[in-house]
Amino acid sequence: MIILGSWRESFETTVREFELANRKKEALRDLLERNRMSRSTYDFLIKELEDEIGRLKDHMRALAKSMNERIGELHKQERLIEGFLAWLELMHVGGEIDDETYNHQMDIFTSGLDATRGEIKQIEEALRRIK
Numbered sequence: 001m002i003i004l005g006s007w008r009e010s011f012e013t014t015v016r017e018f019e020l021a022n023r024k025k026e027a028l029r030d031l032l033e034r035n036r037m038s039r040s041t042y043d044f045l046i047k048e049l050e051d052e053i054g055r056l057k058d059h060m061r062a063l064a065k066s067m068n069e070r071i072g073e074l075h076k077q078e079r080l081i082e083g084f085l086a087w088l089e090l091m092h093v094g095g096e097i098d099d100e101t102y103n104h105q106m107d108i109f110t111s112g113l114d115a116t117r118g119e120i121k122q123i124e125e126a127l128r129r130i131k
Contacts, residue, residue, distance in 0.1 A: 007067050011126050014063060018056045025049050060130050067123050074120045081113045 028046055031037040037045075088109065092102040 007063065007070060007123065007126070011063055011067070011130075014056060014059050015129065018053065018060065021049055021053045021056060025053070064127055064130060067127055071120055071123050074116050074123075078113065078116050078120070081109055081116060085109050085113070 025046065028037070028042055028049065032039065032042040085106070088097075088102065088105050091097045092099075097105075
């Protein structure tokens with residue numbers, strides 16, 4: 001099971017709001033072009049939307065920074081787990097631990113490594129969506 005960081009919900013909400021604001025912006029342009037809205041109304045509403053889009057972009061930049069920091073933490077965690085796995089192998093080959101302990105610990109560390117790598121991949125994919 002992959003433990004999702006707190007970035008996930010904020011990311012999805014922000015992307016959804018950003019996409020919605022852009023659709024509204026396109027709809028406003030369409031309404032203006034079809035003379036279904038006055039220029040003054042359009043100008044007022046488009047300014048509001050552009051302000052909102054700017055806030056969302058700022059939030060996405062801050063979120064991307066946080067997500068990149070999380071990737072850095074996860075890479076450190078990945079190296080640490082890989083070190084534990086190597087140490088476990090050495091202890092097993094050296095006869096310091098029995099097969100049952102080795103297999104149990106190997107399963108635990110491997111699961112942790114898989115989860116860590118899975119979260120890294122998810123964050124990297126999410127970051128590609130906002131670039």
